[in-house]
Amino acid sequence: SAVISQKPSRDICQRGTSLTIQCQVDSQVTMMFWYRQQPGQSLTLIATANQGSEATYESGFVIDKFPISRPNLTFSTLTVSNLSPEDSSIYLCSGTGGSYEQYFGPGTRLTVT
């Protein structure tokens, strides 16, 4: 299994600013994903982070709001831009190996004031 770290673990940001979340995997993974989880709800896929190219975004998520980078196989960043209180959520990154088993980082809890 992959061990995935994220930072920061939590942050409080002001409206209109941006937050960049980093995700590091301890071994090479085939796929990396970014999810959002609202309190008491399930996981919603934001995008697939593609190595060296633009991320693949799900319906309702756009690159201008959620720019993602993945410069190599073990590292990715998600930026949440122009923050509003509706962006308050937990953001999770995950990595998947050859067996398609997906492992999650500990999450980043974002509060927008």
Next chain:
Amino acid sequence: QKEVEQNSGPLSVPEGAIASLNCTYSDRVSQSFFWYRQYSGKSPELIMSIYSNGDKEDGRFTAQLNKASQYVSLLIRDSQPSDSATYLCAVGLVSGTYKYIFGTGTRLKVLA
């Protein structure tokens, strides 16, 4: 629209009993199936994966897959209070790229 459905619960079972969690999915091209456990305030933890019809056992956990009925279940034998958590069913499929669709989760309470 691709969907994964679970009963939200809570499902309450006494300690030592078998807990049965169910999940149905709508997309017939779904290829891989997973159960995650999520404790409050924590990220999801993978507990079982299953890829072909039938049963797969791992310790106290058994996953069952029936692709014809588009149904996957998780049995937890000898349930313990520490099993109390939300259990998420996830389906992996190709839709443009490979992705995962999560159910809304079933909250399990094991009563001591």
